[in-house]
């Protein structure tokens with residue numbers, strides 16, 4: 001695998017687009033469930049280095065051993081990407097310091113009133129806020145209600 005340059009924040013959307021085109025952008029995914037894990041794996045297969053964050057230690061440990069727990073994601077894909085360093089499962093949010101983008105894929109279960117419970121989004125957003133930096137793109141994949149962002 002080619003050595004990647006030291007991380008420095010992007011200064012413009014154009015620079016981020018160039019990093020994405022060249023696959024030198026470093027990506028982050030928060031929440032490695034049915035949405036986040038396949039997304040992180042597809043990013044890795046496309047050639048990106050992906051910081052894959054979850055609060056579930058057992059899930060992270062499993063991924064580090066090259067094992068998948070999502071039916072559509074083969075063990076072999078996880079194993080190959082983890083071994084090559086393109087998929088880096090972790091519970092440590094500080095890796096967000098060195099990503100250009102982050103996709104938030106945490107759950108939003110429906111409450112008794114049938115509203116999405118956005119508390120998981122709020123928790124993830126607080127972690128992002130600790131490490132957000134110039135040029136970082138934040139994408140909310142979770143399903144909230146209007147005006148959440």
Ligand SMILES: NC(=O)c1ccc[n+]([C@@H]2O[C@H](COP(=O)([O-])OP(=O)(O)OC[C@H]3O[C@@H](n4cnc5c(N)ncnc54)[C@H](O)[C@@H]3O)[C@@H](O)[C@H]2O)c1
Pocket residue numbers: 030031032033034035036053054055056059105106107108120123124141142143144
């Ligand atoms: N599953 C789908 O087909 C689908 C499709 C479209 C949109 N969505 C939306 O995407 C979101 C995620 O859905 P899912 O099915 O992947 O959920 P999931 O329950 O399968 O996975 C969520 C993951 O997030 C982790 N998590 C919870 N809180 C966290 C936090 N604060 N920080 C880091 N990780 C955390 C959990 O440990 C779990 O691994 C939901 O809002 C859902 O409505 C899901």
